[in-house]
Amino acid sequence: MKKTEYLVIGAGIVGCSAAYLLTKQGCKVTIVDKSYPCNEASGVNAGGMELLQQPPQSLPVHILAAELWDQFQNQDEIDVGYHRTGGLFCVLKEEDLHLLDEQAERFAKNNLPIERLNQEQVKEKIPYICDNVIAANFSPMSGYSNPLKAGVAILMKAKQLGCEFYDHQFVKDIKPAADGNGYVAYTENEEFQAERILITGGIRSPWLLDDMGVHIELEEKHNMITVTEKAPHFIDYTITTPTMTMKQTAEGSILIGGGREGYGDLNHNDKRKDVSIDGLCFNVKEAQDIIPSMKKLNILRSWAGFEGFTPERLPYIGEVEKYPGVYYAVTGFCGYCIGPGVAAHAIKCMNGEEYFDVKDYR
Numbered sequence: 001m002k003k004t005e006y007l008v009i010g011a012g013i014v015g016c017s018a019a020y021l022l023t024k025q026g027c028k029v030t031i032v033d034k035s036y037p038c039n040e041a042s043g044v045n046a047g048g049m050e051l052l053q054q055p056p057q058s059l060p061v062h063i064l065a066a067e068l069w070d071q072f073q074n075q076d077e078i079d080v081g082y083h084r085t086g087g088l089f090c091v092l093k094e095e096d097l098h099l100l101d102e103q104a105e106r107f108a109k110n111n112l113p114i115e116r117l118n119q120e121q122v123k124e125k126i127p128y129i130c131d132n133v134i135a136a137n138f139s140p141m142s143g144y145s146n147p148l149k150a151g152v153a154i155l156m157k158a159k160q161l162g163c164e165f166y167d168h169q170f171v172k173d174i175k176p177a178a179d180g181n182g183y184v185a186y187t188e189n190e191e192f193q194a195e196r197i198l199i200t201g202g203i204r205s206p207w208l209l210d211d212m213g214v215h216i217e218l219e220e221k222h223n224m225i226t227v228t229e230k231a232p233h234f235i236d237y238t239i240t241t242p243t244m245t246m247k248q249t250a251e252g253s254i255l256i257g258g259g260r261e262g263y264g265d266l267n268h269n270d271k272r273k274d275v276s277i278d279g280l281c282f283n284v285k286e287a288q289d290i291i292p293s294m295k296k297l298n299i300l301r302s303w304a305g306f307e308g309f310t311p312e313r314l315p316y317i318g319e320v321e322k323y324p325g326v327y328y329a330v331t332g333f334c335g336y337c338i339g340p341g342v343a344a345h346a347i348k349c350m351n352g353e354e355y356f357d358v359k360d361y362r
């Protein structure tokens with residue numbers, strides 16, 4: 001039996017951030033994953049950090065997350081590939097203009113900087129953009145980080161500070177410890193006893209939580225990413241439309257996300273997910289319509305991954321009523337971007353601190 005103060009179940013961006021932040025506070029932390037770190041959504045996403053399209057109640061957690069991404073990269077010396085480039089939310093149809101007004105209102109409420117751009121101003125920021133973008137909002141808070149390295153780098157830093165990590169430990173059950181000290185998490189070949197447990201299993205969190213009486217409704221999404229060959233730098237900002245996201249990474253590739261979904265069925269085969277060729281063509285066409293010169297670039301790869309959406313697109317963070325001391329932190333939309341903020345919020349809950357009530361932000 002391995003004993004610890006805090007056990008984190010699931011080494012995605014939320015789990016790795018929680019393990020790091022707790023270890024940094026001086027806690028004894030163990031983190032486990034059923035596979036290797038960031039083998040799921042946190043390792044295959046587009047790395048996009050776009051605050052403009054987020055539900056208003058989630059903005060305070062997003063602001064916290066943005067501060068943490070910056071802190072990881074620029075103070076804690078963890079190379080998460082974070083770049084706060086600023087980003088544009090572009091509108092192509094008159095009937096979508098109201099989205100820009102709503103974003104401006106949400107940002108003003110949260111004292112966040114935002115700039116409304118007309119067609120000419122959009123062109124000044126992105127000279128290669130098409131003529132069909134009629135207006136945009138610009139947020140200097142937007143940017144991206146590199147999912148291929150971020151979560152693992154955060155975990156490695158946690159390990160340097162004393163956190164223990166065990167891979168290939170699929171937690172199947174959690175029960176109160178026989179000696180009365182916290183709980184025991186059972187895997188195939190190991191038992192982990194902890195005073196407090198944080199479940200950060202992403203879209204698979206319900207596999208543990210349902211048995212404990214907590215039901216989180218997660219709509220299964222099969223997001224797709226397409227990546228082009230590298231090109232000299234010509235897009236300085238992240239670009240989002242109501243149906244698509246794109247960015248040119250520091251390395252030069254263009255990453256296209258959003259749009260149509262791929263395939264997958266978590267409950268029948270949790271490993272199998274695939275791209276849809278029709279969906280892929282649709283997404284690439286939309287990106288090419290926005291930046292026509294992209295047509296010159298070859299597509300190198302496309303892939304799909306699972307993501308869970310909550311009905312309100314908000315994260316769920318809390319304590320399991322029947323098992324005091326067991327907590328959960330599950331993202332509900334753009335979970336990579338908000339992930340460190342969700343982890344930090346969960347830690348505040350675990351420490352019994354009053355943080356903020358999302359009801360105040362409706």
Ligand SMILES: Cc1cc2nc3c(=O)[nH]c(=O)nc-3n(C[C@H](O)[C@H](O)[C@H](O)COP(=O)(O)OP(=O)(O)OC[C@H]3O[C@@H](n4cnc5c(N)ncnc54)[C@H](O)[C@@H]3O)c2cc1C
Pocket residue numbers: 009010011012013014015032033034035036037038039040041042043044045046047048049169170171172200201202203204205207208222223224225257303304305306307308329330331333334335336337338339
């Ligand atoms: C293709 C794609 C593109 C995306 N693009 C973006 C984007 O641009 N911006 C953005 O913000 N978000 C994006 N997302 C969403 C984002 O990736 C996820 O919301 C986020 O990574 C979820 O992080 P997590 O830590 O909660 O979960 P996960 O990354 O799913 O990690 C959960 C971990 O828990 C482990 N686990 C689960 N159950 C158990 C168990 N019982 N025992 C042990 N381990 C367990 C899993 O193996 C996994 O490693 C995208 C998602 C996909 C799939």
